[in-house]
Amino acid sequence: MAALTRVSGSVGLISLLNPPVNALSAAVRQGIVDTVRRAVSDPQVKSVVICGQNGVFCGGADIKEFGGHMSGPPLVPIFNTIEAADKPVVAAIEGSALGGGLELALACHYRITQSKARLGLPEVSLGLLPAAGGTQRLPRLIGVPAALDLITTGRHLTGAEALKLGIVDQVTDQNTVEAAVKFALSIPSGCNICRLHLSERPGVMQRVKKSAHGAIAPVACVQAVQAAATLPFTQGMQREQELMATLFGSGQARALQYCFFSQRVVSKWSSPSGSRWDTSKPKPVTKVGVIGLGTMGRGITVALALAGLSVVAVETQQQQMMAAQHAVSGMLERTARRRGVSLVGDQIRYSVELEAVADVELVIEAVFEDMALKEKLFKQLSTLCKADTLLCSNTSSLDIDHLASQTHSPQLVVGMHFFAPAHVMKLLEVVYGPRSAPQAVATAMELGKRMGKVSVAVGNCSGFVGNRMLMPYVEEASFLVEEGASPEIVDRALEEFGFPMGVFRMSDLSGLDVGWKVRKARGLVEPGQMSRVRQGRRYSPLGDLLCEQGRFGQKTGRGWYLYDSAGSREAQPDPWLQSFLEEYRARQGLVSRRIDSQEVLERCLYALINEGFNILQEGIAAGPEDIDMIYVFGYGFPRHRGGPMFYASQVGLAQVLQRLEHYQQLHPDIPHLRPSSLLRRLVSSGSPRIQRWREIIRMPHSSL
Numbered sequence: 001m002a003a004l005t006r007v008s009g010s011v012g013l014i015s016l017l018n019p020p021v022n023a024l025s026a027a028v029r030q031g032i033v034d035t036v037r038r039a040v041s042d043p044q045v046k047s048v049v050i051c052g053q054n055g056v057f058c059g060g061a062d063i064k065e066f067g068g069h070m071s072g073p074p075l076v077p078i079f080n081t082i083e084a085a086d087k088p089v090v091a092a093i094e095g096s097a098l099g100g101g102l103e104l105a106l107a108c109h110y111r112i113t114q115s116k117a118r119l120g121l122p123e124v125s126l127g128l129l130p131a132a133g134g135t136q137r138l139p140r141l142i143g144v145p146a147a148l149d150l151i152t153t154g155r156h157l158t159g160a161e162a163l164k165l166g167i168v169d170q171v172t173d174q175n176t177v178e179a180a181v182k183f184a185l186s187i188p189s190g191c192n193i194c195r196l197h198l199s200e201r202p203g204v205m206q207r208v209k210k211s212a213h214g215a216i217a218p219v220a221c222v223q224a225v226q227a228a229a230t231l232p233f234t235q236g237m238q239r240e241q242e243l244m245a246t247l248f249g250s251g252q253a254r255a256l257q258y259c260f261f262s263q264r265v266v267s268k269w270s271s272p273s274g275s276r277w278d279t280s281k282p283k284p285v286t287k288v289g290v291i292g293l294g295t296m297g298r299g300i301t302v303a304l305a306l307a308g309l310s311v312v313a314v315e316t317q318q319q320q321m322m323a324a325q326h327a328v329s330g331m332l333e334r335t336a337r338r339r340g341v342s343l344v345g346d347q348i349r350y351s352v353e354l355e356a357v358a359d360v361e362l363v364i365e366a367v368f369e370d371m372a373l374k375e376k377l378f379k380q381l382s383t384l385c386k387a388d389t390l391l392c393s394n395t396s397s398l399d400i401d402h403l404a405s406q407t408h409s410p411q412l413v414v415g416m417h418f419f420a421p422a423h424v425m426k427l428l429e430v431v432y433g434p435r436s437a438p439q440a441v442a443t444a445m446e447l448g449k450r451m452g453k454v455s456v457a458v459g460n461c462s463g464f465v466g467n468r469m470l471m472p473y474v475e476e477a478s479f480l481v482e483e484g485a486s487p488e489i490v491d492r493a494l495e496e497f498g499f500p501m502g503v504f505r506m507s508d509l510s511g512l513d514v515g516w517k518v519r520k521a522r523g524l525v526e527p528g529q530m531s532r533v534r535q536g537r538r539y540s541p542l543g544d545l546l547c548e549q550g551r552f553g554q555k556t557g558r559g560w561y562l563y564d565s566a567g568s569r570e571a572q573p574d575p576w577l578q579s580f581l582e583e584y585r586a587r588q589g590l591v592s593r594r595i596d597s598q599e600v601l602e603r604c605l606y607a608l609i610n611e612g613f614n615i616l617q618e619g620i621a622a623g624p625e626d627i628d629m630i631y632v633f634g635y636g637f638p639r640h641r642g643g644p645m646f647y648a649s650q651v652g653l654a655q656v657l658q659r660l661e662h663y664q665q666l667h668p669d670i671p672h673l674r675p676s677s678l679l680r681r682l683v684s685s686g687s688p689r690i691q692r693w694r695e696i697i698r699m700p701h702s703s704l
């Protein structure tokens with residue numbers, strides 16, 4: 001799985017052969033051993049170039065090997081042999097040099113890269129660390145601060161950035177292999193070859209572990225790089241291997257590798273009607289209309305423009321349209337600068353007239369979340385636009401099929417549910433109704449991918465997947481506060497689990513009035529009412545009562561927490577809330593009790609997970625990967641836990657079921673604690689590993 005040829009008379013060209021990304025499988029590793037040995041021993045070969053087939057250098061170790069028995073020669077001695085070679089070895093980097101791929105390049109003496117190539121050490125995003133010398137060679141090449149940044153974030157660099165950092169010796173826009181061969185020929189024989197393991201030890205910089213949110217790989221990366229700063233190379237390599245061994249079999253590494261593959265699984269979507277990703281061809285889209293230029297409409301406009309699409313942005317209020325135009329150009333400039341991309345001319349046309357979208361291929365409406373307003377708009381668009389224009393709604397929970405029924409062509413209607421801020425958050429829920437055509441779903445999924453989103457196809461129900469699961473999660477948090485917990489106790493438990501923000505800090509950030517409006521729309525709110533039973537089930541009026549006092553969160557300076565001023569982000573426990581809760585519990589006849597973080601996690605997370613099983617049972621999501629990617633990319637679920645469904649599989653489904661039954665007995669008035677029948681079925685099937693859940697869900701079963 002590696003070939004050796006001689007080119008330009010005296011250059012031994014080694015090509016890695018393992019499409020699509022030349023992953024360092026056992027066969028490739030053996031191929032490198034054999035070809036390096038032959039090249040080094042061939043007297044006619046004066047220098048060596050290593051490249052990859054198909055315009056890709058190497059995507060790193062073969063992640064597919066991790067779950068099974070690792071055979072073949074290990075990477076570390078292979079790379080040490082390359083570095084010790086007495087002939088110059090040059091890496092020709094194009095496409096990607098990631099993980100073990102970049103470590104292979106670092107073991108070479110010189111590196112030539114294509115300017116647009118992607119280089120990096122993303123092992124940390126798989127719950128690992130660079131374990132083929134990267135933590136020891138990179139700090140010796142570019143210093144500890146820069147090395148720590150790349151190793152603990154896993155971020156990709158372009159070839160141009162890599163040159164600036166000193167990772168590569170040359171950048172080319174021409175043929176990379178030819179440039180590398182030319183470079184190799186230019187190295188005078190007998191010159192002093194650059195070997196990183198001989199470089200002096202760099203200084204050690206401490207790195208704050210707080211941003212890891214409980215992930216263990218970034219911490220191990222810091223420890224490995226510290227070894228580079230304090231130990232001789234050989235001992236540093238030993239330390240690197242020890243740290244890798246602690247990560248390799250960890251639950252976090254399995255969770256992160258599950259996320260890596262799940263992100264690709266969700267693009268292979270399917271729906272209960274039988275439409276699928278591989279039998280539905282997306283429609284070409286070059287021009288998109290965006291209706292409504294509030295916060296979401298502006299973000300969607302920016303994301304579309306950055307993806308290179310032409311946008312017709314419509315806001316019927318002149319004032320709002322002008323303000324949006326100013327805001328969007330600022331967002332575009334800042335994002336383009338941050339991403340290092342240039343903006344292509346004036347891709348966005350603004351208008352106050354709906355007619356401006358008459359010739360677009362696809363429209364995304366992001367008007368106020370009001371069904372009557374959206375009904376009217378869909379009726380107008382259905383008449384105004386071309387017969388085959390797709391009509392998409394950014395609604396976060398309204399009935400897509402009802403909107404479709406307002407149009408002449410309901411098969412052209414799908415939901416495209418973006419997450420705020422729409423030009424930053426990677427999640428896109430593509431919501432199909434029973435009448436949505438496969439091509440409409442495929443087109444929305446493809447457009448999401450072009451916008452850099454993780455598109456997940458989901459069925460039409462109240463709240464779709466993400467927000468539907470969020471309901472029980474948030475309700476349990478409020479119930480816990482009624483029973484004796486404080487917002488700080490609940491939030492701390494969830495943040496120690498790995499969420500960037502707990503339920504109440506998040507509610508203060510997004511605004512308590514957002515949920516209040518949804519509950520009003522559902523007829524759950526009775527002003528001034530303290531009743532804890534609404535529509536036949538337990539209900540917490542706490543959020544409503546706070547809203548009635550104008551406590552909307554950060555925007556009003558008070559919510560579940562207290563803030564120095566309106567708009568401040570520094571949340572402080574609020575003594576007023578403390579006494580309000582004591583008085584509330586007394587009036588409700590509730591006896592406050594001590595609630596520990598274990599109960600907080602079980603009540604909030606298992607309620608979330610249980611709703612996920614109901615969603616799978618109903619076919620609203622095709623598999624657990626869809627739910628997990630929605631929660632990792634849209635709701636801050638810690639990636640190193642894999643997502644709610646993967647987390648449930650790691651806790652053990654029987655354990656989750658047992659705890660749900662326990663809490664349901666204690667709280668029979670909370671329907672969302674009633675264990676899902678799919679959860680029961682999986683447990684009775686022996687709790688199979690998560691990769692088998694889809695086939696069990698598809699299995700016909702008695703509904704008894």
Ligand SMILES: C[C@H](O)[C@H](C)C(=O)SCCNC(=O)CCNC(=O)[C@H](O)C(C)(C)COP(=O)([O-])OP(=O)([O-])OC[C@H]1O[C@@H](n2cnc3c(N)ncnc32)[C@H](O)[C@@H]1OP(=O)([O-])[O-]
Nearest residue numbers: 023059060061062063064096098099100122130131132264
């Ligand atoms: C010792 C060392 O220290 C440690 C221990 C390591 O090295 S750990 C490993 C570190 N390396 C990584 O983290 C790089 C992970 N890969 C990527 O970031 C991307 O793939 C890409 C390289 C930037 C290309 O993106 P793409 O968009 O052009 O194609 P794709 O759709 O993503 O991928 C195309 C197909 O290739 C598969 N694939 C990609 N990288 C793979 C890998 N490293 N191993 C196995 N399969 C891989 C992928 O699953 C998909 O399969 P399928 O779905 O077709 O069946």
